[in-house]
Amino acid sequence: MGGKYRITGDTYPRMRRPRHRRRxxxxxxxxxxxxxxxxxxxLQLIDVFTGGDKSASAADRRNCPTAKPSVAPAKALPKPAAIKVNVYNATTRTGLAKSAAEELKKRGFTIGEVGNATKEYDKKVPGTGVLLGAPAAKNTSFTVLGTQLVGTVQKTDTRKTxxxxxxxxxxxxxxxxxKEATAAMTALTKPAPAPSPSC
Incomplete structure (x- = not known):
């Protein structure tokens, strides 16, 4: 064979199959x-953003009870006449306890002792006032009396009365x-809607 394909010595041209098909x-x-x-x-992203299986959610809706408007029972708070209030003056203003007691009496509260505060509290109450009573008064008498005077501090002691x-x-x-006290009392005693079941 002549030309560039001429065989000389032991050197042979290498003939390979093209690899284009494999690639x-x-x-x-x-x-x-x-x-x-x-x-x-x-598909996974669509499933996440659309809320999953539609047939399952439809079945859940069928099994979910229909939400009915319901109301939680109102708080049982005592009437002002059932609350005996001792009024004490911890300020330097004279006659303050007496005038405050008269106003509370007009609003239906039962008035007990009226006078100056003890040394523990005399001139040591920087706010509007302190409500002091038995632990049982925290969610009852304190709540009702607190509607008459905003900003009071509640404290309890060991008294049994x-x-x-x-x-x-x-x-x-x-x-x-x-008017403000009545509105505050209404807000406390008004039945609150119960939460509807979530399905």
Missing amino acids: LVLAGIGAVVVLGLVGWGT GEVDLILGAKFKAFSTP
């Missing part, structure tokens, strides 16, 4: 795998207006 097959398989992964990921001490402080100026 095309591998590229095609890779493309299919990538497209499959992208499609699967897209149901009476409550109102110790007037330096920032006391006046009780809430009857």
